[in-house]
Amino acid sequence: MQDDTRAFLTRLFDAAVTAADPVRALQGQLPDRPRGRTVVIGAGKGAAQLAAAFEEAWDGPLSGVVVTRYGYAVPCRQLQVIEAAHPVPDAAGQAATRQVLEAVQGLGPDDLVVALITGGGSALLAAPPAGLTLEDEIALNRALLASGAPIGAMNALRKQVSAVKGGRLAAAAHPARVVTLVVSDVPGDDPAEVASGPTVPGPADRATARAVLRDWRISLPEAVQRHLDQAPEDAPRPGDPAFARDEVRVIASAARSLEAAAALAEAEGIPARILSDAMEGEARDVARVHAAIAREIAGRDRPFAKPVLLLSGGETTVTLRGQGGRGGRNSEFLLAFAAEIEGQAGIAALAADTDGIDGSEDNAGAFADGATVAGMRAAGVDPAEALSRNDAWSAFDAVGGLFVPGPTGTNVNDFRAILIR
Template identity: 70%
Template sequence: MIDTRALFTALFEAATSAADPARVIGEFLPERPKGRTVVIGAGKGSAQMAAAFEQAWHEPLQGVAVTRYGYGAACRHIEVVEAAHPVPDEAGLKARERLFESVAGLTSDDLVVALISGGGSALLPAPPDGMSLADEIAVNEALLASGAPISAMNTVRKHLSTIKGGRLALAAHPAKVVSLVVSDIPGDNPAFVASGPTVPDPASRQDALAIIDAYRLDLPEAALRHLGTSAADAPRPDDLAFAANEVHVIASAARSLEAAADAAVARGVEAVILSDAMEGEAREVAGVHAAIAREIAFRDRPFRKPILLLSGGETTVTVRAKGGKGGRNTEFLLALALGIDGVEGIHAFAADTDGIDGSEDNAGAFADFTTARRMRAAGVDPKAALNRNDAWSAFNAVGDLFVPGPTGTNVNDLRAIFIR
């Protein structure tokens, strides 16, 4: 009999290990420059990336990396700054200034190495003239509550920023910028990771305005006013200032899912990867996963049991009520628990590979065909908890939260469903 919690924990460890900067960054080292090497970093994995780069780079260097509070790592030559995530703060503003200072006055002989991972959008608040930090916070909160996919969120963010959308790389010109990216974006477009501070993309401010309209975003007047002017236009990818730059995705959900599948097979469990790029409402994605799991449990199709289903990507949560606790992974699992309630033999797991799901201290949770029943026995109505976006409280009531702590990387979510 397989211990499903031990299995899921092993899969999580395999997935995060495959995205460990210390393991992969050495494969992507750029050529040594004639001049200086300056390292800049942003994201929830940037401090670990900086420490790994220092170990691999046997030349003088200097730089600054900003990460989330509690996600720091010891570096000898790179300054690590911590700031708030997912809601920006003053420390993030100061970090932005330190990054711009670090790339000022460079020449074509110099090299800038940008270490970018998910979470950098919130960690680098940079409101343009006419907008305040409070305005940027309001924009971020509206986006997080909207249910919009991460690519859409970042299109809006980059047009309301002085650092995103390639602007930091532009500030480093004429130095060459080599971006090493740990992708948390479905499809692994590096321009969307952390809203692309060093990687421009073609999306226009008209695209941003269309997204605001489509998701009925209630943004501050200052933000809307800025988007109505050419000052919001972001650099274009065909700008000659970016011509010599390089971009490398060094870790991704696809590679981590493959590592998780290999770990399952090594334990005698057949595994299939459904997709590494799933998006959509967490509860709706859960409904699809639950339907597939039930089909296997009842009819042995499209896969014969026992089987492990794996998927990655980033779902979204439309906040329907204030005061709830949780994130997209616990919301996914709570909806899944309702979808598999009483269907014997189905076990599931979902977690954010950075170690934190939402605003609490858990990465995700465990669930099975008894979860909804056990929640009711503990005095929690799982359907009501889902309706008020309070999945954390529901899983906490039955002791099913998964709390590994910060992992030092971020390749989005790992979802696993085992059908005995």
């Protein structure tokens, strides 16, 4: 791929991330100061940056605690920032969640709780309910991550097997007023789905969770299954009077970030088309659809004429098929995409996670064009075999195709940019 094409795709990614910058996202979104205390809580891969921006913007005293992923912390003056594991919970996350719960105890109706919620908070807020252990929650997360189920299905289960998710954290703060500021990383921007909605109740109940188990053939640890069958009550529902004074605001989302990238492309003379900001499905299957559209444009100038930039967002999934593979859903998407456009001139793409980390490695995603898979073979890597083992990271590493911007401080999920000249 030519350097100027990589630079163009990188500028698009940067524009998308900037549109979700915490300082910008908070403008005009601060709640009124309360008569009582202001307590800030939060969780997610962008929660620390959002907390620091909130501190700068807030005119008054604050206290509270936010949880973010290892390596994502930034200094705050009044708020405590704790790092924990993602995407699988750990003991640090469990201890941090206890501190989050303690921060909202003993509040009154004149107090305000500001919840800063971004993607990744599900794993970071580790709080197994009575009768379950951290190991049970870890086993549940591993089973969900390997299942290939969409985020909404995974969250339906998580909400029923937690002491904080599904609105329970907001319920713990009652009778204080809770204002939730959400950086959305989920298709459709439903705030009840971001980080499994710790302060936003949703309609999913245990029957919903059982349907997920059936539809996605997920096998739970015995203790988790028993809890799902015998728990005395569902997660809180949206009509619960405890939430009557609460407020929820989505302050950044994939839609706004894709629009910012499209505007930059148009300013540089490349027409842009946003396919969707809410794409879901198996990463390799979504890749094949994107590749078919790109080939149709390259060969027949339909449904759009060349040159054109295709943009999409959402959250794909990866069903784990191999052992020891490295990578994430964006790298896997792009490896499958690269195989479908092999030998095709004039197509180049970037797929990356807007938080800067794709899966468990240090890359956000990767670059690819029509020569990528041939380059992999020349480097001794079989692209098809790598895809079968979910080892996209190694395949792109072999050809210098990894995209490594580092943690961005925000998270509005997948970003895909496909340039057809």
